[in-house]
Amino acid sequence: MERFEIDPDIHVAQTLPARIYSDPDMFRAQWESVFARTWHYAGHAGLVSVPGQVHPFVLMPGTLNEPLLLVRDTGDRIRCLSNVCTHRGTLVVEGPGHAQQLRCRYHGRRFTLDGRFHSMPEFEGTANFPSPKDDLPEVALGSWERFLLVALAPAMPIADVVAPLRARLGQLPFSALSFDQPGAREYVVSANWALYIDNYLEGFHIPYVHASLAQTLDYGEYAVELQRHGVLQLGIAKAGEPAFALPPAHRDHARRVAAYYFWLFPTTMFNVYPWGVSVNVVTPLAVDRTRVSFLPFVWDETKREQGAGGALDRVEREDEAVVEAVQRGVRSRLYDRGRYSPTREAGVHHFHRLLAEFMNHSMS
Ligand code: FES
Ligand SMILES: [Fe+2]
Structure with a gap:
């Protein structure tokens, strides 16, 4: 695909080519190059105000469509985890609520509130199990005041992004x-x-x-x-x-x-x-x-x-x-x-x- 050049000198620069706004291929190219690498608003701290409170959401429905979970763990820390079970991939938490552990309703795999694998029935003979791959992946989470932002593969630290607000x-x-x-x-x-x-x-x-x-x-x-x-x-x-x-x-x-x-x-x-x-x-x-x-x-x-x-x-x-x-x-x-x-x-x-x-x- 072509490269886009916007002259750094505004006096000589031309705006973005019109197809950026109208071509479905351009839009598709932005999902990984722009949306996956940047911070997005995910909610406010009041959604998970006490330890054990969980709030599932989808990051960027329509593009990234990433099922994620806000959770306040037993150490009173807010985390953002993948909401996809590491067994066969169903959604772990289906609605907001309170939990001591995260339990997948498909085959009963359990995770602690910080996303670590806890237990799984019928897996006694499975070799090299559990491994860190069986934990729920953690997603980068940052905040400004009570506002929470998440990023899948951030190209910049959240502290830099919110520094001007602070x-x-x-x-x-x-x-x-x-x-x-x-x-x-x-x-x-x-x-x-x-x-x-x-x-x-x-x-x-x-x-x-x-x-x-x-x-x-x-x-x-x-x-x-x-x-x-x-x-x-x-x-x-x-x-x-x-x-x-x-x-x-x-x-x-x-x-x-x-x-x-x-x-x-x-x-x-x-x-x-x-x-x-x-x-x-x-x-x-x-x-x-x-x-x-x-x-x-x-x-x-x-x-x-x-x-x-x-x-x-x-x-x-x-x-x-x-x-x-x-x-x-x-x-x-x-x-x-x-x-x-x-x-x-x-x-x-x-x-x-x-x-x-x-x-x-x-x-x-
Ligand atoms: S998909 Fe979660 S336990 Fe099987
Ligand atoms: Fe306006």
Whole structure:
């Protein structure tokens, strides 16, 4: 397959070729080269709050389709294990609950909560058994505050990925967050996942697409900061509009920040508002279908419907409409690549560079 080149100089660079967003082979190539090698949101610590609590889930349904298990072991440590029995491969844990051991219901193999093989009936004559291969494989797990991220074969340490969040937001009251389950939303967008990310990574379209959001954010002050494996955008409040009250020692104290939009390559967004955190999880379902989950974690309900953090459903539907129109456009025979605005599309350029870097890696 070809290599993708995105010039590091945004002034001369061209955007990704359109087939990245529309060709099923390109999409398929991203499963191992991008999704398997990066960190993805897996849930929050409250899903497994006491030792023995288990929470099975599928990592990246539609692409990786990897059955995994979050478990808090007897040592009070959260782990992520393969949820596939090492005997004949059925799923070990079928639903969330509490357990002293993990027992496969097919033929009764047992594992301890840290994934180690414990016992198995009718295997007395089996040679070289058990071996470490009979343990449930453990998957890399990392966290930022209560948010858990997992990776199958990570190309970078989680500490590096979340370092900018830790450095920037350390003073905010994360221990007061509570998950608003009824407030969670899911959207299915008829567009490639990377088009959704492209759109997320620029505030350029805000005055054109989001009339209500444009009334509360100062377009001239909107800021983008690039990180090795992420992008931070800062929405700055217009005069009189709601913003964080940050302590004098905070580097953004003088800026009237209305929203921190943190994106972690490739699929995770932490949007931090004066009311709390909206975790957005992007799940690619097919080359032209993407699920987006909005998971609200609240520390101050009274600020919920204000400023840049209010009316999120309306903003999302406005974004969906434009992103779906782009999907129809990138199939055109008459369009291939575009150019970047150096002042407004540094985040999009950075994402394209990362996507090209990861996709090229698989071919090198
Ligand atoms: S598949 Fe699990 S015990 Fe046989
Ligand atoms: Fe938008």
